[in-house]
Amino acid sequence: MSLPKTPQRTGRAPDAERQHADRRALLPPLMPELGVFVALFALAATSVLVAFWSALGGLAILACLAIAVVMAALVMIFFMHLRSAMAVMTLAGLAGVVWLAILFGLTMADYLTRPGNLGATMQTPAQAESEAEAAN
Numbered sequence: 001m002s003l004p005k006t007p008q009r010t011g012r013a014p015d016a017e018r019q020h021a022d023r024r025a026l027l028p029p030l031m032p033e034l035g036v037f038v039a040l041f042a043l044a045a046t047s048v049l050v051a052f053w054s055a056l057g058g059l060a061i062l063a064c065l066a067i068a069v070v071m072a073a074l075v076m077i078f079f080m081h082l083r084s085a086m087a088v089m090t091l092a093g094l095a096g097v098v099w100l101a102i103l104f105g106l107t108m109a110d111y112l113t114r115p116g117n118l119g120a121t122m123q124t125p126a127q128a129e130s131e132a133e134a135a136n
Contacts, residue, residue: 043070047068
């Protein structure tokens with residue numbers, strides 16, 4: 001005949017153990033968030049390097065935009081918790097992205113359909129200063 005096992009005592013009251021367990025259940029594991037945080041910093045550094053790398057030329061803008069899209073997706077999936085959200089919340093997050101794309105598209109349509117050569121009238125401060133000195 002064996003004796004019944006007695007529960008292990010940790011020196012805390014049962015209510016304190018329950019509260020401690022509840023606190024542990026409420027805190028999410030930090031490793032995925034820290035990994036995404038490091039990835040966002042790495043992507044930001046890559047974006048800066050690509051922007052100053054002259055070998056890409058006009059493709060640098062597209063590369064930086066692609067990096068920005070990946071960064072935005074990481075933020076939405078992990079930090080906004082859309083990965084584990086209800087379908088309605090995911091749909092609302094995606095609707096925000098679609099609306100932003102519509103606004104960017106309308107802005108570009110307005111910019112591209114204006115008459116004249118818009119980029120030719122832009123001056124840097126150094127160019128404006130040299131023109132002002134030449135006029136005097």
